[in-house]
Amino acid sequence: MPLLSLANHAIFDATDGAGLILDTRAGVYFNLNVTATLMLQAALACETIEQVVAHLVERIDGSADTLRTGLEGLVTELRARELLLPSATRSV
Numbered sequence: 001m002p003l004l005s006l007a008n009h010a011i012f013d014a015t016d017g018a019g020l021i022l023d024t025r026a027g028v029y030f031n032l033n034v035t036a037t038l039m040l041q042a043a044l045a046c047e048t049i050e051q052v053v054a055h056l057v058e059r060i061d062g063s064a065d066t067l068r069t070g071l072e073g074l075v076t077e078l079r080a081r082e083l084l085l086p087s088a089t090r091s092v
Helices: 034-045 050-055 064-080
Strands: 011-018 016-024 027-030
Touching: 016 034, 027 064, 034 050, 034 064, 050 064
Parallel strands: none
Antiparallel strands: 011 016, 016 027
16 A cells, blocks of 8 residues: 555646646646655655655655655645545555
8 A cells, every 4th residue: 555645536647757736626736846746656656654765865865854854744735735535644
């Protein structure tokens, strides 16, 4: 089970490197920068925060602590916009 799962009404597209999430309920887009896109992709693919951070350390110039804090901030923002399944943020 991945660390994060998007809500059924959230469509994620990372075609151009920078990501975009469409909230189909509200008809609004949430733009992600390249770093946030990499974080979300890793969190959708990995099972633990440790795996996500290890994956990110290989791709982003930043310390594990900084990347973990950034991931927590992203999760907080996505949660506030109701773009995650409630049960999907068990470890973040």
